[in-house]
Amino acid sequence: MCASFEAKFSVTQLVEIFAEVGIGLVFKDGLPNLTPEDEVRPTNRTVLVRQSGEDAEGLMASFGFSPPVRADGRRAGPVINYRSEGRTFTNKSASGRALIPVSGFFEFTGDSTPKTRWKLHDPDDHILMLAALWRVEEEAVRFSLLTAEPGPDVAPFHTRGVLPLPPARWADWLGGEVPSQELLIPPPSGTLIATPTPRSTPSRAQPKPVPPPALGELF
Incomplete structure (x- = not known):
């Protein structure tokens, strides 16, 4: 489960890290500014990477699919997380696989508000690539992050987890030919570390961080 994430990187950094694994990254609509x-939330726009011919294409997209309309005509919030188990994901003309670059994503602990916000990130602060789906809705590109049972680094925080893919599998995921269930595997222990990251609240004292529960307390 992931409702927001951090995106602190430059276009140059993105191009360089894809080049390191042999993937050309192009921006057909021009380089974004x-x-x-600090925090990308549902409906915000951020960089999405998808397959485009022999290269990967970077473009700006909105976080969350449009929700279905309820029987009473009202809409729920955007669909920001999409369950991966038991499903097959391929690339089509108006939808497909994607990667979302992040410098960390957020989870919470505590029973009272404000809860303790934790940033889960790479131990060396490398950019993570989260597995996602994209599709065109009303001529705009939107995306939802894929989730699965949590790996050991995320399990203390939530019963579901997003899926950062290792660099060696980025091309396999974007290409669309390798079966999705071979790739959408929770990362092993030590892939992520958690750092308490309270939101800025200058008008009042910050709450004392609540540690994540031990794994045994989840069941």
């Missing part, structure tokens, strides 16, 4: 984002 990226600014460091």
Whole structure:
């Protein structure tokens, strides 16, 4: 489960890290003017990477699929997480697989508000690539993050987890030919570390961080 994430990186950094694994990254709509984002939330726009011919294409997209309309005509919130188990994901003309670059994503602990916010990130602060789906809705590109049973680093925080893919599998995921269930595997222990990251609240004291529960307390 992931409702928000951090996106602090430049276009140059993205191009370089894809080049390191032999993937050309192009921006057909021109280079976006990226600014460091402390928190990308549902409906916000951020960089999405998808397959485009022999290269990967970077473009700006909105976080969350449009929700279905309820029987009473009302809509729920955007669909920001999409369950991966038991499903097959391929690339089509108006939808497909994607990667979402993040510098970390957020989870919470505690029973009272404000809860303790934790940033889960790479131990060396490398950019993570989260598995996602994209589709065109009303001529706009939107995306939802894929989730699975949590790996050991995420399990203390939530019963579901997003899926950061290792660099060696980025091309396999984007290409669309390798079966999705071979790739959508929770990362092993030590892939992520958690750092308490309270939101800025200058008008009042910050709450004392609540540690994540021990794994045995989840069941």
